[in-house]
Ligand SMILES: Nc1ncnc2c1ncn2[C@@H]1O[C@H](COP(=O)(O)OP(=O)(O)OP(=O)(O)O)[C@@H](O)[C@H]1O
């Protein structure tokens with residue numbers, strides 16, 4: 001896989017010992033969550049606790065509900081049963097709470113979802129200026145800081161339509177980071193990209209992981225999962241079927257469904 | 268051929284060469300654009316014949332034979348018709364347009380008070396032109412002046428009755444003044460109201476949605492003439508006796524509401540074209556509904572439907588002529604009214620007056636159209652790839 005060349009093992013300094021796990025360190029807590037689309041029970045009894053600084057990779061066959069689950073965490077989708085508590089705030093119909101949660105949770109989409117009528121810089125400063133009320137000057141400095149970090153400061157005054165896919169996705173990551181989120185959600189951030197671009201985006205994500213960002217990442221980049229993730233979660237038919245450390249997960253999958261999936265994806 | 272025989276590989280880069288003569292110059296242009304193939308050639312020849320049939324008589328009538336000066340109908344009538352022109356003469360009677368120009372512009376607005384209209388016109392141009400030019404700064408202030416301050420000042424100046432200005436009743440207004448007032452108010456009201464209605468129609472709140480749908484479908488389902496007629500004849504029946512509403516004001520409201528309904532549907536078309544990902548991108552950043560709508564969705568949606576919006580504006584501009592139904596006279600109305608002026612009635616007056624009115628309408632509509640095309644190009648950020 002592309003990631004094999006992209007990220008060498010020693011680049012990742014995951015210091016697991018540093019993670020003190022206590023109740024106050026819970027970033028996301030999902031308890032007995034169900035979701036229906038009409039009559040269709042997409043998500044069934046999802047239970048997932050994510051600690052601060054944890055990096056979780058979610059994989060599973062198409063249609064298994066990965067996107068739906070991750071989108072429930074910032075309420076792009078509504079759940080009908082059970083509880084989702086993000087950063088100590090429970091997601092209900094309370095719009096104010098939802099906005100509070102969304103401010104703290106960044107999301108990166110498969111198709112970038114940049115705003116095509118705004119420049120890269122404006123894409124990055126929009127939310128800080130309007131949601132966080134950051135002064136424009138300061139927001140711009142901060143945006144440039146993050147654009148440098150994703151290695152495209154020279155594109156700041158271009159429009160999204162003038163950038164390559166990989167560059168657009170890195171802008172999308174920078175745009176999320178400009179809100180200083182405590183949690184980042186990634187929904188197949190590389191699956192619309194060419195191999196070369198996959199590499200540049202994954203490098204950015206690895207950098208984030210090294211800094212201790214809490215990350216939930218739906219991806220089929222198994223190399224990335226193996227090197228960055230604390231835990232890998234496997235979903236099938238709307239349920240979490242298996243959950244393990246990457247090495248255990250890849251080398252000794254327990255569930256039949258997981259074995260089949262891995263054999264298909266790793267050939 | 269040996270493997271090392273690479274004579275077909277260039278050893279140095281080729282220099283750019285001038286294009287072959289056939290590709291350049293007027294002859295090439297004509298060949299490419301007018302006579303590319305037999306079908307094109309036939310179309311071109313037919314087109315040229317039509318132009319050749321229409322253009323010379325038109326130029327002859329409008330410029331060469333035309334009567335430019337004169338004080339009454341005798342200048343535009345042949346001897347047999349009681350005028351001074353030779354038998355068989357046919358030319359535009361610009362003398363008529365010249366003599367009635369003031370009326371065409373402001374209707375029966377009192378002569379001594381016309382400076383007020385001129386002052387309003389100057390303010391209108393002085394505020395509109397910088398607003399339309401993207402490079403001029405202070406857009407916010409300019410917009411506030413044009414959309415909020417100007418209507419009030421213009422209203423005071425035109426209507427009067429305060430600050431020592433004599434009162435000029437709206438039935439005295441006419442001509443281009445009425446056309447432009449109706450269009451200005453119609454456009455300024457219908458765009459924001461139309462946007463709100465379009466948002467309302469897509470709202471998740473059932474009551475808001477239902478009210479928007481009912482309004483749009485009702486107004487859109489009846490002819491403008493009916494709306495105007497009802498506004499002037501039916502409305503007073505519902506109002507308590509003694510309460511009277513200015514007829515012109517009623518027309519303004521009627522036209523504005525009518526245009527809003529159309530505008531709402533145009534804008535809704537644009538809203539529907541915005542991908543779901545844009546909403547989700549905005550949501551995921553924590554933008555509120557109004558921030559999302561105002562900063563992300565509307566700028567993109569409105570840009571997409573500029574042609575539709577301008578189409579509605581142009582339709583509105585021309586529909587103002589329908590105020591004749593409530594015996595108000597816009598430019599076209601005043602021109603038609605003057606056909607029957609015995610001092611000027613001649614076989615040439617109607618066509619001259621109508622051509623003049625058409626020219627004025629065309630100038631405004633063409634201006635709007637060109638400006639919208641210019642804006643479309645300017646706002647194009649190349650995201651369509
Ligand atoms: N808006 C919707 N209405 C009805 N059903 C939906 C909707 N969105 C998704 N689904 C269904 O829910 C299931 C889970 O979809 P989801 O997008 O979460 O899958 P996924 O695991 O992300 O798949 P992929 O790997 O293809 O992205 C699918 O069976 C899909 O058909």
Ligand SMILES: [Mg+2]
Nearest residue numbers: 066067068188
């Ligand atoms: Mg998905």
